[in-house]
Amino acid sequence: MTKTPAIIFLLIGLFVKSLYAQTEAVFAEKMRLPPKATHAESALHIAESFLGKPYVAHTLEKTPEALVCDLQTFDCYTFVESVLALMLTQKASGRYDKYQNFLQKLRYRNGKITGYSSRLHYFLEWKHQAVAQGWLVDVTESLGGLKIQPTIQFMTTHRGFYPALNDEKTVAEIQNVEKQLSQIPWFYIPKNKVAAIESKLRDGDIIGITSGIAGLDFNHEGFVVRKGARAYFLHASSDLKKVTFSVEPLADYLAKIKKHSGVVVLRIND
DSSP, X not given: OOOOOHHHHHHHHHHHHHHHHHHHHHHHXXXXXXXXXXXHHHHHHHHHTTTTOBBOSOTTOOSSOOOOOOSSOBOHHHHHHHHHHHHHHHHTTOOHHHHHHHHHHHHBGGGOOOSGGGBOOSHHHHHHHHHHTTSEEEOTGGGTOEEEOOOOOHHHHOGGGOTTOOSHXXXXXXXXXXXXXXXXXXXXXXXXXXXXXXXXOOTTOEEEEEEOSTTOOEEEEEXXXXXXXXXXXXEEETTTTEEEEOSSOHHHHHXXXXXXXXXXXXXXXX
């Protein structure tokens, strides 16, 4: 058996320290942004400050499961929750440890890290918890949303996409989550109805894009940005590999992507 040279551990340690320092520097920069009148406006201001940041998938897949604080790269999920955690921190103490606390409360079931299955992998559960915590209001029904209750099972029926689902205990835990989510009715706005409610969308609203893929709840997330009379989409784009605005209004963006079935609209509480 060969031993890993000490220099390797030293280099890994230096890299981790460097990444941590970079994240703290970005955090301090965001805390200096002038707060806006409402929480939604402040969140959008923070979100826009990340324009051009690279899209990187799977940044949370660490073993063992631990809180990852990365303000350098994003996927659509980490972009939304990082911005929301930054806004909540700015409105509170402005301390980095408080940011970590908010991020953990957003990302993990009841804010507790007890392994891979304690992370809120399904956006449906994420939004239910954020609403229960009082940070968001689901306004989808009031905008004319339709009630649905789809079967959620994508993760456990596509285990090859999720390396962590390599043991039966974890699979059983995720299956239990899926079973519970499948028993909850919720509301969505079909994508062919989004143009009709576009005028009611506000800057900083969080948009969850529902999925037409069997067993999956949502495909994508981002923020509403109003430009004139139209609502656009600010998101971490997997296609463009960066944080960016949609080229076209939200309704048109949805129409051109077959797998997107509609939206849920979440409003940030003050």
